[in-house]
Structures are given as C-alpha cells and as structure tokens.
Amino acid sequence: MRRTRDRPPVMADVARMAGVSHQTVSRVLNDHPNVRAETRTRVMEAIDRLGYRRNLAARTLVTRHSRMLGVVSFDTTLYGPASTVYGIEQAARAAGYFISIVSLKSIDRAGVRDAIDYLADHGADGIVVVAPQRSAAAALEDLPPGMPAVAVEGGHAGEVPVVCVDQFTGARLATEHLLALGHRTVWHVSGPPDWLEAEGRVGGWRAALAAAGREAPEPLAGDWSPRSGYEAGRRLAREPDVTAVFVANDQMALGVLRALAEAGVRVPERISVVGFDDIPESAYFSPPLTTVRQDFGAVGRHSIELLLRQMAGGARGGERLVVPPELVVRSSAVRR
Amino acid sequence: MRRTRDRPPVMADVARMAGVSHQTVSRVLNDHPNVRAETRTRVMEAIDRLGYRRNLAARTLVTRHSRMLGVVSFDTTLYGPASTVYGIEQAARAAGYFISIVSLKSIDRAGVRDAIDYLADHGADGIVVVAPQRSAAAALEDLPPGMPAVAVEGGHAGEVPVVCVDQFTGARLATEHLLALGHRTVWHVSGPPDWLEAEGRVGGWRAALAAAGREAPEPLAGDWSPRSGYEAGRRLAREPDVTAVFVANDQMALGVLRALAEAGVRVPERISVVGFDDIPESAYFSPPLTTVRQDFGAVGRHSIELLLRQMAGGARGGERLVVPPELVVRSSAVRR
DNA sequence: GGAAGGGTTGTTAGCGCTAACAAGAGCGGG
DNA sequence: CCCGCTCTTGTTAGCGCTAACAACCCTTCC
Numbered sequence: 001m002r003r004t005r006d007r008p009p010v011m012a013d014v015a016r017m018a019g020v021s022h023q024t025v026s027r028v029l030n031d032h033p034n035v036r037a038e039t040r041t042r043v044m045e046a047i048d049r050l051g052y053r054r055n056l057a058a059r060t061l062v063t064r065h066s067r068m069l070g071v072v073s074f075d076t077t078l079y080g081p082a083s084t085v086y087g088i089e090q091a092a093r094a095a096g097y098f099i100s101i102v103s104l105k106s107i108d109r110a111g112v113r114d115a116i117d118y119l120a121d122h123g124a125d126g127i128v129v130v131a132p133q134r135s136a137a138a139a140l141e142d143l144p145p146g147m148p149a150v151a152v153e154g155g156h157a158g159e160v161p162v163v164c165v166d167q168f169t170g171a172r173l174a175t176e177h178l179l180a181l182g183h184r185t186v187w188h189v190s191g192p193p194d195w196l197e198a199e200g201r202v203g204g205w206r207a208a209l210a211a212a213g214r215e216a217p218e219p220l221a222g223d224w225s226p227r228s229g230y231e232a233g234r235r236l237a238r239e240p241d242v243t244a245v246f247v248a249n250d251q252m253a254l255g256v257l258r259a260l261a262e263a264g265v266r267v268p269e270r271i272s273v274v275g276f277d278d279i280p281e282s283a284y285f286s287p288p289l290t291t292v293r294q295d296f297g298a299v300g301r302h303s304i305e306l307l308l309r310q311m312a313g314g315a316r317g318g319e320r321l322v323v324p325p326e327l328v329v330r331s332s333a334v335r336r
Numbered sequence: 337m338r339r340t341r342d343r344p345p346v347m348a349d350v351a352r353m354a355g356v357s358h359q360t361v362s363r364v365l366n367d368h369p370n371v372r373a374e375t376r377t378r379v380m381e382a383i384d385r386l387g388y389r390r391n392l393a394a395r396t397l398v399t400r401h402s403r404m405l406g407v408v409s410f411d412t413t414l415y416g417p418a419s420t421v422y423g424i425e426q427a428a429r430a431a432g433y434f435i436s437i438v439s440l441k442s443i444d445r446a447g448v449r450d451a452i453d454y455l456a457d458h459g460a461d462g463i464v465v466v467a468p469q470r471s472a473a474a475a476l477e478d479l480p481p482g483m484p485a486v487a488v489e490g491g492h493a494g495e496v497p498v499v500c501v502d503q504f505t506g507a508r509l510a511t512e513h514l515l516a517l518g519h520r521t522v523w524h525v526s527g528p529p530d531w532l533e534a535e536g537r538v539g540g541w542r543a544a545l546a547a548a549g550r551e552a553p554e555p556l557a558g559d560w561s562p563r564s565g566y567e568a569g570r571r572l573a574r575e576p577d578v579t580a581v582f583v584a585n586d587q588m589a590l591g592v593l594r595a596l597a598e599a600g601v602r603v604p605e606r607i608s609v610v611g612f613d614d615i616p617e618s619a620y621f622s623p624p625l626t627t628v629r630q631d632f633g634a635v636g637r638h639s640i641e642l643l644l645r646q647m648a649g650g651a652r653g654g655e656r657l658v659v660p661p662e663l664v665v666r667s668s669a670v671r672r
Numbered sequence: 673g674g675a676a677g678g679g680t681t682g683t684t685a686g687c688g689c690t691a692a693c694a695a696g697a698g699c700g701g702g
Numbered sequence: 703c704c705c706g707c708t709c710t711t712g713t714t715a716g717c718g719c720t721a722a723c724a725a726c727c728c729t730t731c732c
Contacts, residue, residue: 053453056457057394066393076412076421083413089437101435105426121389258624280562
C-alpha cells in the first residue's frame, strides 16, 4: 500500500476496483470499440465512485498531443480582439480543445515570436495569431516548423492560412452608401497605417470614390481611440465643404460626433457620418450610428475550423477565408 | 540510433552533445546551485545548438505542477470582464504562469462548476473565478478540494479569498457628488439584481441618500446593455421631477443619454447623469460622462497575488482585498 | 473435430522528465 | 595518512498514461 490516502486516484485504482486491467480502463476512457458493454459500465461506476479524472499530463506525454490551442492577440480589451477571442474560445471548446491566451501590450515581431515560443513550449497543438498589424503578420514567418497555425486579419501571411473580414468591401459599402445619398465626395478618418484593417478600409473607400469618378480628400489619420476621432472631428468641423465622413471604427466615430457637436455642426443635417465595427454602443450614439458590422464570432469559428483541418490534414495551404461585412443603416447619414 | 530525425530533441540529446548526464542538464535548466560554471555553459551551448525545449508535459507529470492557472469568466466581450482578464493575464505571465480561459455564455452554478472541473482536469495549479453573479459565487462551494482559488467580485465566497472593487463606495461617491451639486434626490438605473456589483451600487446609492436624509425613488432595473438604459431613460424623461440620475454602468448611461436627447430633455441642464466604469468611450459621450473609474488592472494583479500566496502558503483564509474606485468628473452632472 | 478468425482482455515497454540516492573528487585537520 | 566533509556528477526508479503485442475466449466453417 504505497499510495498515500490524499493523492488523487489513478487509472490503476479504478482498474482494481472494477476488477480489470488499467488498459481496459484506458480503453473505456478513449471509446475503444472492443469493450464489452458490461465491462464498460463496471469501469464507469468505479470512475464515478472514486471521482477519478485522468491525468492529462501523462496522456500528453505519450500521445504528443495536448489538445490545447494557443491564441496570441493584441490588447484584448478592445472590442474587436475581445470578440474574436471569444468566438475562438467558444468554437475551440465545442471541438474539445482548450485555449490558452497570450495578450500582448504592444505588437512587434519579437513580442509575437516570444508569445508563439511560449505557447509552443507549453505544448500547444496549434496556434491562432490575431495579427492585425503588419509587424505581427511578419512574425508568422518564424513559426516553429510543423506547428499548425492560422492568422486572423493577417494579410498575406506566407503559407499560413488567413481568416479575415472583408475590410475592403465593408469600406466600399459605407462609401457607396454615402455617395448614393447624394454626397459629392466622402472624407475618411483612417486607422493607424501599420494596421492591415486600416489599410483595407482606406482601399475600399478610395476604390468606391474612384469608381464614382470622385476625387478623394486627404484622409485624416487616427489611432482607433475616441480621442483621435475627436481631434479629426475638430479639423473636419473647420472644413466648410465636408458633407460626409467615413470613419474607420466606431470609437473614433464617437469622437468625431462629439467634436462636431461641440463645434455646432449638426449630424446628420450638415455632415453625415458612417462608422465601422458596430460595437454594442453605436446604436445609442447621438445620432445612432450608421456603420458596418463585422461578424467576429464567425471569424473565430472559421479560424478554429481552418486550424483543426490543418492539424488533421497536415498540409498548410495558403488558404484565405473571407467573412463578408454588412452595412447597418441608422440615422447618422442622410440624403444630401 | 532509435530517435528518428524529425523528432524534437530531448534532454538525453542535449546531455550527449554536452558530454554529461541528462540529470545534469535538468539541473542546469532548474538552476540548481551545485553545477560547475563551465559545465553549465557547455550544457547551455548544446541547448542552443539543438534548439532544445523541455517537454512540459513530462515535467508536469513528475512535479505535479503545471504552472498553468485557470480563469473562469462571464462574457469576456464586456469591458469589465475583458479588462479584468487582461490584468490577470499580464500579472500571471509576469509571475511565470500560464493562463487558460473558459469564457461562459451564461453564468449558472452548473456552468461554473463544469468550467472549474474542466480547468482542474487540465491540471490548473489554481483558479481565478470572475464571479460577478450570485449564482456563480455559489459555485465556488464545490471547488475540488485543495484547489487554490480566488474570486473576483465574488461576494462572501465561503473560504475563498475575494478581490473586488468597492462598489458601495463608488456608488456613494457618485450619489454624494450629485447631492453636493444641489439635487434634492438622485434616481438610479440599476444592473440586474443577481449581480453582486449591481447590488453593491444600489446599496451605496441608498446609503448616500439615507445619510443625507433624502428619500430614495424606486430604482429602474436594467441589464447593463445600452438598450436597457435607453428604456430606463424614456421612463425618466416622463417623470417631471427628476433632476439627477446615477446609472449603474456607462453603457446604460449612454442609453439614458440617448433617450433623454430624443425626448428633448437636455443633459446636464435639466437632468444630471453619472455613470459607472469609465469605459474609454465615456469621455466622448454627449455630454462627456461624469463616472466612477474602476481599476480593473489592479483587480487582476491582486487576484494573482492572492492566488500565488495561497499556492505558496497552503492556507486559504477568507481574505478580502478591496480596490478603491475613483470619481471622474466630466460635464454630464452640474449644479442644480 | 480442428483450423481459422474475430472479439475481448491482459502484459509489457516506453513517453521525457525529476527526485533520491550513490559515488567519486578534492580538501583540510587530527 | 586517513577520516570526514563538501562539491559535483551519475544512476536508478518512478510519475500515469497509451500503443503494441500477446493471450485467451467463443464462434464458424470445412
């Protein structure tokens, strides 16, 4: 009797109680086909009675699979990343996988690489990198060889599959909506230039203007924060001929609305505003914000799908899964 | 030569290359004092050259410690939980621990218990439960015996230590601020009744009114969402004698502001509004919101501190660590 | 009746690591 | 000169699990 009383039960204890070998217990636990029904129930009873739970470290050691997936993300207090990670977590758990998160304060190549190493050290079977910045996407080049991975919003990330929302189309939709309302041109408050999403939105905006034969004013650069939107809004308020603005995210749009209100510029009467993201707050801005909805949950689900497929198949084709965005019309943009 | 070429190197490979035993490699990796400096560098060189990383599953198997901490949280897309989890993650990583997250769609006792079981199965050394609801706090009663745990916002969670923001004081601060501005009484839009935070805020609000000898109007119940705030705002707009409202979170305050604006009720001229949370958007509401700031980062850090202390000391005293809130004065509340 | 074959169970050998003990080297003191 | 000490290193025995193989049933078929 070597096992001390306070140690959790192990497979051998279950086996002894059920009068079988530990291997049979293992077979029951792993749903092997060739176990007699009666034996199975006897084992299950013993498991219940002892409160046995199998030691996953031992299992991982021998199978070389941890059933743990790693997620690297940037500032998970932001709505977009938080929602994406949430979607990933739900999808992974539904597939029987476990999620570990490394949330980076700032994204640079070294930081992302460290995070990936960290996850690899801990035995992650695969990794999802929420890599919205150019520098983060670059870090995907030094993934450990053979490590399955998926990039979310990761641009053309080498041979790593990518899941993303179609930023270009979303921005085009927003801009076309404003043009269709009779605005001669549309101004743009953009996100930080090294963000791929910001770039896509600038591209879609420009394309829509070009397609309509309108000239594009110089975009005002923001950093996603309401404060930067506010500053952009103050500048827009001073431009006499602005009638329509497409803002690259809802938080900045809030800042723009605030600055315009302070300057006595009425929205939507004098200037129409369209945002991007559809955060839960936007429907209650003053005025309620017309914006572009991103289905972050779908992004999360798709990224896990792609990752699991990669882990099963082995191959890592440079796939690209694009989630369509959707224009949500409220009252911040009206006919000119 | 049994080891196939594509398998990652193991300790024995390092040992062979460095001309020592695998145990010496282990000693180097674990910073044992009694290793000759020259041997240590030789081992380190071999590790570098082989790109060796130790197998944590094997280590966990023998040490019975995973250096992984589990976090159970409710809807991490909300600002509060997201920020708290972020703080927890940063603090844990700084302490050399790894974080796994289970994010619940809805909180009930069974869900929390399952999540805890899940984390325990995966070998978590300790668990932080972000348990803002009464039912979640109850689930802490069936923690696996001996599992170190900390509750965030968890009420009096049995013998589990608790870290929380002082909701009562925060609400009192907000209410006193409004009373000091000359308002006869203060209305309240509350959070869902089973949330401990909502309850604490109601308590602080009531206490401040009672201390000033004012009567408390019936609180309007919301569910934290902007929509519920909007509905409460519509009702408030119809009450002729309302001059001041304390709203239990900023998202609902946004809804209230929107409803009042639609009803033609000017804020702060006719009604003053104070929120709670200080989300990044609140400074740009119309008008900028006076609110109560919660230091979620501090909550995260403290919870990890308490958890680590518990893991080191063994004992689980029913400690309670309270983080003070701070009133942030902007322009949504003015002198009557 | 015996060979062949499938279903069910047990036995054995690791997975890669750390803890415990053992062993050898080097050194000072009686 | 040998005992006892410390410092350094090696050897051995698991941690709890799964994979591979072996062994034993019970059929079925010629």
